[in-house]
């Protein structure tokens with residue numbers, strides 16, 4: 223079953239159009255453009271490190287839902303809301319390639335099938351490790367769960383701070399962006415949506 227209709231994914235065997243060496247040269251050029259000396263001791267390995275780091279931060283392009291799921295969808299006669307909240311998000315904004323840091327809260331109401339809970343966090347990671355806008359990240363998580371489980375509904379809230387708005391540009395360190403995507407019963411029924419929002423707001427810590 224093809225599970226990648228939600229978003230094109232590069233397969234691990236796709237050959238990159240640009241070699242690592244070319245990428246390293248580009249980073250070296252950036253350093254020169256910044257007025258740095260790329261040959262000084264501290265920077266000698268920087269092009270290599272930057273390429274490695276960027277590849278990791280975008281490794282979600284090379285993952286697929288199939289692979290990530292590892293078969294962890296189980297038949298279960300459950301009809302109540304499942305919510306996994308406070309999933310860390312480390313993504314990169316596609317406009318500046320600067321971090322988007324935050325949390326995702328993901329809920330669904332099953333329709334005969336449940337998913338391994340860790341897989342919900344893995345889905346967030348896969349889409350997070352791409353160049354993103356927060357709206358698309360949020361929608362992709364919701365669409366992936368919809369495609370995988372055909373549940374009664376899915377709701378996703380992402381709360382994040384964009385370092386491009388904190389460290390540069392408008393420089394608003396306290397700003398948080400909240401995005402949501404609702405599908406199925408969460409879109410159709412205000413009470414179900416409200417229940418989700420109440421659970422997201424509730425502080426669940428036992429202390």
Ligand SMILES: Nc1nc2c(ncn2[C@@H]2O[C@H](COP(=O)(O)OP(=O)(O)OP(=O)(O)O)[C@@H](O)[C@H]2O)c(=O)[nH]1
Pocket residue numbers: 315316317354355356357384386387390391392
């Ligand atoms: N909708 C949306 N916008 C984003 C996201 N991440 C960054 N942006 C915005 O993308 C916009 C890009 O605007 P531009 O004017 O082209 O770029 P810029 O000159 O760097 O803009 P400033 O950040 O305002 O300095 C900015 O307003 C960013 O805040 C995101 O996830 N979603």
Ligand SMILES: [Zn+2]
Pocket residue numbers: 315316317318319320384386387
């Ligand atoms: Zn940005």
